[in-house]
Amino acid sequence: MTGIGDDCAVIPQKEGMDTLVSTDMLVEGVHFLSDEITPEQLGWKSAAVNISDIAAMGGRPVSTYLSIALPRNIGEEWVMRFIEGYRSISGMFGVPLLGGDTCSSPDRLCISVTVLGECAHGKAVLRSGARPGDSICVTGTLGDSAAGLKAILEGRRRDDLVDRLIDAHYHPVPEVEAGLSLASTGIVSSMMDVSDGVPSDIRHIMEESGVGAEIHTDSLPLSEDLQKACSLFGWDPLSLALEGGEDYCLLFTCPPGSELPVEHTVIGEITDTGRLEWPSSGRNYQGFRHF
Amino acid sequence: MTGIGDDCAVIPQKEGMDTLVSTDMLVEGVHFLSDEITPEQLGWKSAAVNISDIAAMGGRPVSTYLSIALPRNIGEEWVMRFIEGYRSISGMFGVPLLGGDTCSSPDRLCISVTVLGECAHGKAVLRSGARPGDSICVTGTLGDSAAGLKAILEGRRRDDLVDRLIDAHYHPVPEVEAGLSLASTGIVSSMMDVSDGVPSDIRHIMEESGVGAEIHTDSLPLSEDLQKACSLFGWDPLSLALEGGEDYCLLFTCPPGSELPVEHTVIGEITDTGRLEWPSSGRNYQGFRHF
Numbered sequence: 001m002t003g004i005g006d007d008c009a010v011i012p013q014k015e016g017m018d019t020l021v022s023t024d025m026l027v028e029g030v031h032f033l034s035d036e037i038t039p040e041q042l043g044w045k046s047a048a049v050n051i052s053d054i055a056a057m058g059g060r061p062v063s064t065y066l067s068i069a070l071p072r073n074i075g076e077e078w079v080m081r082f083i084e085g086y087r088s089i090s091g092m093f094g095v096p097l098l099g100g101d102t103c104s105s106p107d108r109l110c111i112s113v114t115v116l117g118e119c120a121h122g123k124a125v126l127r128s129g130a131r132p133g134d135s136i137c138v139t140g141t142l143g144d145s146a147a148g149l150k151a152i153l154e155g156r157r158r159d160d161l162v163d164r165l166i167d168a169h170y171h172p173v174p175e176v177e178a179g180l181s182l183a184s185t186g187i188v189s190s191m192m193d194v195s196d197g198v199p200s201d202i203r204h205i206m207e208e209s210g211v212g213a214e215i216h217t218d219s220l221p222l223s224e225d226l227q228k229a230c231s232l233f234g235w236d237p238l239s240l241a242l243e244g245g246e247d248y249c250l251l252f253t254c255p256p257g258s259e260l261p262v263e264h265t266v267i268g269e270i271t272d273t274g275r276l277e278w279p280s281s282g283r284n285y286q287g288f289r290h291f
Numbered sequence: 292m293t294g295i296g297d298d299c300a301v302i303p304q305k306e307g308m309d310t311l312v313s314t315d316m317l318v319e320g321v322h323f324l325s326d327e328i329t330p331e332q333l334g335w336k337s338a339a340v341n342i343s344d345i346a347a348m349g350g351r352p353v354s355t356y357l358s359i360a361l362p363r364n365i366g367e368e369w370v371m372r373f374i375e376g377y378r379s380i381s382g383m384f385g386v387p388l389l390g391g392d393t394c395s396s397p398d399r400l401c402i403s404v405t406v407l408g409e410c411a412h413g414k415a416v417l418r419s420g421a422r423p424g425d426s427i428c429v430t431g432t433l434g435d436s437a438a439g440l441k442a443i444l445e446g447r448r449r450d451d452l453v454d455r456l457i458d459a460h461y462h463p464v465p466e467v468e469a470g471l472s473l474a475s476t477g478i479v480s481s482m483m484d485v486s487d488g489v490p491s492d493i494r495h496i497m498e499e500s501g502v503g504a505e506i507h508t509d510s511l512p513l514s515e516d517l518q519k520a521c522s523l524f525g526w527d528p529l530s531l532a533l534e535g536g537e538d539y540c541l542l543f544t545c546p547p548g549s550e551l552p553v554e555h556t557v558i559g560e561i562t563d564t565g566r567l568e569w570p571s572s573g574r575n576y577q578g579f580r581h582f
Contacts, residue, residue, distance in 0.1 A: 005499055007344040007483050008311040008408065010415045015306035020299040021390060023405055025358040029397045053298040067316040067403050099312060101403075106320045108396075112358050112403035114314055117299065124301045192298050208296055 009098035011063060011116065018124060020117035022053035028109040036152055039078050041170040043085025046113045049195065051093055052174035052248040054117030056193035057124040058183020061095040061176065065114040069105035093176060119183065125252070129189040130209035132272040134253040137264040139178050141223040142198065143237060144168035146244020150235065161232075164225050172248035178262045179250055185260060191252035197245035198267070199285040203276060205253065212273035217242075217281040221265040242285040300389035302354060302407065309415060311408035313344035319400040327443055330369050332461040334376025337404045340486065342384055343465035343539040345408030347484035349416040349474020352386040352467065356405040360396035384467060410474065416543070420480040421500035423563040425544040428555040430469050432514040433489065434528060435459035437535020441526065452523075455516050463539035469553045470541055476551060482543035488536035489558070490576040494567060496544065503564035508533075508572040512556040533576040 013019070026046055028034055037045075047064060054061045066086065070079065090097060095115070148169030151162045158166075174193070182188045190205050198220075202213050220241050230237040253270055254260065271277070278284060304310070317337055319325055328336075338355060345352045357377065361370065381388060386406070439460030442453045449457075465484070473479045481496050489511075493504050511532050521528040544561055545551065562568070569575060 005495075006415075006417050006419075007347040008313045008350070008415070010348070010417075011310040011312065012412055013304035013306065013308045013310055013409070015304065017304045019302045019304055019310060019407070021302065021354070021356060021405070021407065022299045023356045023358055023391055023403070025360055025392045025394055025401070025403060027360045027394060027396050027401065030360070030395055056298040057301070059299065063312070065312060065314045065405065067314055069316055069318045069321070069401060100314055101316045103316055103318060104321055105318050105401075106399065108399065110316070110318065110360060110396075110401040110403075112314070112316060112392075112401075114312070114356065114405045116310070116312065118304070121303055124297075124299070126297050126301075128297075204296075 004099055009063060009065070016121050017118050018121050020054050020057050020059040020119060020124060021114065022050045023112065023114040024049050026111040034109065037170065039081035040085030043082040044089045044171055046111050047086050047089045048172050048174055048248065050113045050115035051089065051095065051176065052172065052193045054115055055174045055176040055179035056191055056250060057119060058179045058191065059117035059119040059124060060180060061093050061115050061117045063098045063116045064090055064095050066097055066100040067112040069103050069110040071105050071107055071109060123183060125183050125188050125191040127190050127192055127205045127208035130205050130211050130253040130270045131189055132211055132270050133256060134189055134270040135256045135266045136202065136213060136215065136253055136268040136270060137266050138194065138221060138249055138251050139175055139262055139264050140247065140249030141221045141226065142194065142247050143226045143241035143244060144223050145172060145246040146240040147226050147229050147235065149244065150240065156233065161225055161229060165229060169246065172246065174248055175250050181261045182250065182252060187254050187258050189253045191250055194247040194249050194251050195245055197243050198251060199242055199276065200245065201251055206276065212271035212275045212277070213268055214271055214277045214279055215268040217278060219265065219267050295390055300354065307412050308409050309412050311345050311348050311350040311410060311415060312405065313341045314403065314405040315340050317402040325400065328461065330372035331376030334373040335380045335462055337402050338377050338380045339463050339465055339539065341404045341406035342380065342386065342467065343463065343484045345406055346465045346467040346470035347482055347541060348410060349414065349470045349482065350408035350410040351471060352384050352406050352408045354389045354407045355381055355386050357388055357391040358403040360394050360401040362396045362398055362400060414474060416474050416479050416482040418481050418483050418496045418499035421496050421502050421544040421561045422480055423502055423561050424547060425480055425561040426547045426557045427493065427504060427506065427544055427559040427561060428557050429485065429512060429540055429542050430466055430553055430555050431538065431540030432512045432517065433485065433538055434517045434532035434535060435514050436463060436537040437531040438517050438520050438526065440535065441531065447524065452516055452520060456520060460537065463537065465539055466541050472552045473541065473543060478545050478549050480544045482541055485538040485540050485542050486536055488534050489542060490533055490567065491536065492542050497567065503562035503566045503568070504559055505562055505568045505570055506559040508569060510556065510558050
């Protein structure tokens with residue numbers, strides 16, 4: 001691979017493989033507040049959300065591209081620390097930074113990351129394969145990231161518990177190995193990552209697959225940390241687990257009773273109603289909405 | 292190719308080919324002024340600058356990805372017009388828009404475009420192959436785009452001449468076919484596109500190739516329009532041709548006297564001095580500098 005220093009990065013293609021491309025933009029004041037996130041955390045998160053998109057297709061990340069618009073009051077130290085955070089996660093997944101663009105910005109930081117990945121030809125797990133009767137599953141737990149953000153916004157006193165939740169918010173670890181394992185079974189019918197919260201995200205699978213869904217709120221995987229924080233601070237665990245998003249675990253569907261090589265929780269099932277339903281709850285959850 | 296609607300775009304790989312990746316960011320108030328550029332022009336230019344990077348490697352563009360942060364005061368009509376401009380150039384080159392990200396911005400527009408291209412494995416023309424004695428050549432003419440920008444900034448009265456120069460500024464046409472033809476000769480030793488102006492751009496070839504360069508200011512290809520505008524408005528043609536940039540023609544090197552299938556002008560030669568020299572001029576030109 002040829003990287004920074006030329007007009008383009010150059011990556012050899014392989015017969016029998018597909019290239020996966022994911023790109024996301026993060027804007028200061030919309031996706032993050034500079035006073036609340038360290039440069040290292042921002043660098044980590046910028047790469048993590050795109051690597052997670054590759055994981056969500058059952059792919060392996062291959063290379064990353066970073067474009068960043070820097071306000072003049074941002075010094076070299078900030079940039080070095082940002083790159084350090086970026087490199088700690090891209091290094092964790094062995095994905096080099098091969099290109100991008102640096103420019104000035106009149107006021108706000110704006111970051112755009114593109115990640116290229118790959119998977120066997122035709123084996124990417126799309127959002128469009130869910131069938132009525134399939135189980136809806138998630139890897140990991142839901143709500144820790146949202147609880148971390150809530151702790152930050154409420155100015156909660158830092159202790160080990162609060163720190164762990166905040167860490168879940170700032171250092172999501174994309175589930176690349178889980179995505180690869182799930183894709184390799186051949187029985188996962190649809191998959192995506194949890195970025196906006198299960199209610200928003202499952203709607204994408206519903207739309208692309210032309211199906212409905214039931215989510216069982218009494219089956220949601222909640223971490224001990226989340227439950228403890230909720231009882232200490234009087235927070236609603238279901239609201240955090242469903243409406244916060246940014247968990248970056250995997251949400252997928254498969255035939256009911258499937259044996260899978262990855263730890264997961266069944267949280268509902270695909271229906272033919274075309275609607276999103278909450279049979280064990282009196283509420284309709286919405287997930288996080290941008291804008 | 293699978294595009295918008297999933298976590299990633301999916302593109303089949305081919306044995307014997309390389310993937311090329313280019314990404315650029317455009318920020319309102321830095322790269323463009325919203326009062327001075329129409330949404331269609333901005334859409335065109337956003338895609339053009341990246342397609343030009345693919346051309347500069349001797350590659351063919353394959354797919355594009357658009358991320359855009361939109362201030363709240365920008366309506367749907369603006370977005371439709373932007374996309375129209377974007378699609379008119381991506382359509383011209385047969386390159387589909389396969390993904391991206393739309394988000395809100397507190398104030399300024401920020402646009403990030405990624406273009407993927409391809410070329411035969413190992414055949415991308417890099418910046419690192421220039422050798423002392425090589426001729427330095429450009430396709431097209433230099434300075435029309437800079438003259439168009441100057442006409443806009445000076446509020447020149449619009450007539451056919453001024454309109455053509457402004458069009459050169461807002462509607463650069465990437466030299467994809469010229470890049471493919473030049474690469475196919477196998478004798479072009481380095482290539483890039485003219486984005487910041489020849490003095491800035493040739494420095495990249497000098498650095499990557501470890502060489503020097505002489506540019507002959509009396510050999511620069513200047514269009515009739517540029518010469519006419521310069522004599523009418525009292526502008527310096529050499530300053531526009533060298534210091535404005537954004538021509539998006541190709542700057543390349545090859546052995547002296549090479550027969551090439553593409554119209555071009557020899558503007559200098561590669562030396563072993565490590566310096567950039569201007570033997571026919573008393574001046575040192577710098578090219579456009581960001582920041």
